[in-house]
Amino acid sequence: MRLILLPFLLATVCQCAKLPSNFQKCNRKQADLKQCVIKAAQDAIYQLTHPYNEVNIPNLNPFELKGATVGGGGAVAVEQRFTDCKLQGFNKMKLDKFEFDFDKKVLDVVGTFPEIVKKCTYEVDGQVLLLPVTGKGPSEIILTKVDVTSKLYFEEIKKRNKTFIKIVRSDIDMNPGHVSYKFDNLFNGDKVLGDNINQVLNDNWKEVFEDVKSGYIEIIKTIVTSLLNNFFSKVSIEEAFD
Template sequence: MGRFCVTVLLLLVAGFATHAAKLPSTFKRCHKSDPKFDDCLVVNIEDAIHQLKNGAPELGLDSFEPLLISELVIGEGSGPVNVQQNFKNVKLHGLTGSKVLSQKASLDQNMLFAQSVTPMLRLEADYDMKGRVLLLPVFGNGPCNVTLVNTKINHTLIGEPFERKGRTFLKWVDYKVTLRPEIVKFHFANLFNGDDRLGNEINRVINENWDAVFTDVRDGYEKSFGLIFKDLANRVFTRVPLKDIFLETKLVWNPITNIKEKIRANLGLHIAMKSLHLAVLSFLCFANARKLPPTFKKCNVNANLNQCLAEAIPDAIRQLKTPMRKIGLPSLQPLVIPEMTIAPGDGLLGFYQNYTNLRVGGFDKISCHKVDMNLESKILTMSCASPQLRADFDYYFNGSISILPIYGDGNGSIVLDNVKCLHTFYMKQYQKKEKTHFRVTNSTLDVNPQHVTLQFNNLYNGDKFLESNLNVVMNENWREVYQELKPLLEEGFTRVFAALFDSVLRRVPVSDLFEGYQDAQL
């Protein structure tokens, strides 16, 4: 990858303001409580970008058409481009013509993810370079033009909030971009000290091999543009309080919403429980006591309780082909989860993962070889297995896996074969209407498959060659991929299963769960 440095002395503004500013009155804003918040941002961000063609005096920003950059240095690559490109007096045209394709805000994690396309991104500058391109010696200085056509750009922003004079602002500390142009056109004038014949030939060779040339120095361009965009974004976010960018809406307190937000806050990932078909939050219903369905096998506390539970639990799961709403259980064939989001990790999986419409199947094949229900300590431990668990979903990715960029949205699947699970529930007792109930206070889950198969369709916006190769790489390294996903997936599913079990416990008294149970035992 190309080494790089960039001096982003944007001539449009100098230094950060220490006083709060306001967004231009023509900038439209979105309410965080709007269920279509992300869609609103797509429209309003694009509109704001178009308006910046005329600048934003309220924020001290001059026109973005062109965007002026004092100096830009793209280091030599590790492949065909063994030359450092030094650009001065840079004029960047075309940014205000960008169209925002999609946007995902994770404000509780201070993160934004977006996809955009810029029809024509043209860099005009004075250049100076010396080295080799495609093994050909090249040197010169003078005016140049680098044009990226129909460039799809993935943006990943990570911020840190800070307080100033009692108001909360946000500083973007990391802004990563990936650039995927349809074609790149280069023209360097005055190569070889003005030898037109050699200069024209080098320009021709570079343009005929633009893909190899740009790919080799792409890293430098991406990091440079990331620094430029971060600087521009911070001109707004470090000046304008967050409450004036993302509007707050006062709502009547809703306990279900509050619980859902606590769940999200406690996870490196967050699980969107809204409209959750599996009624994960139904434990807030304090309805009359219920009984287990008559088809569920009941076990006696005085007669091989654990052996009986090892048979009864899988049998009950197999019966959940349809929901049993009276005891708060959804269908598990498949288990439906509307959304699951995983933030970028620090290791191999450095990309944002958003999964929607998850359908997890294979629970009907579960068997439990060991169950231990300790009524005294109120701890249930289950060692179970399934020949296969399969999740089908729609996904959105943006970031990198190892050193490879990854982005795209489409459908996919993750298949776990010969899965062994160890699930432990920790409970406490309480009384309700003169009946003893348990409630789940904590749980842990350990999931270990013998093999994992991953398939993601439409990666790289449908580029079949790149999609196929990345799927191959992930499956060849499935152990490393799964080890990074494992704690996040376990955390999410632990909470789902704990809420499901808790929903049953809060409805069904302990005496109706186990035959021969007496309150005096506890």
């Protein structure tokens, strides 16, 4: 399994920025810090329906991804190449945990995406469940009730008497409750063959997704890491928490 992501986020710029006025601020000395941080993070996520250029955060509704390549090696013996992707649902994540451990330098994030919709132009040529598959055109993949758990390890960087965070490693797992697939124009538009393959994919969605799961985890990992690093390259710990 391999994944290739093309550049998709704003370049990080090491300049201090204020926390947007509509983002909640917490103090590391307050007794209910954990509750404050998860509420602040949840409120911020819901507001990411337009870009916040001053803190390097793009629009998450939809989130635009230039391209990704996901390869399978078992049931999905085909390289799936996606371009011009629009992903919807990242701003709807319901957090169960968003907790900083500043001593261990770890951020724990646990939550659920009710639905992630990925619309891309696809190109495939290979086999799925031993069936030959070829085609190029519009695609839509919908993941529902996606449970995500992650540990994000960071380092602190001092600049101009301020402390900034940089995520240096992440462990992420994701498990959807259901996945549906729709690939248009399979087999050069042969509707019968295309409908049959789409039916096979959807009838066997668990097996199909499990074989490409690591690729989707890499997509989530790269997006989450880049979002946080972009934000904390501009907003210091002192500005966000003190």
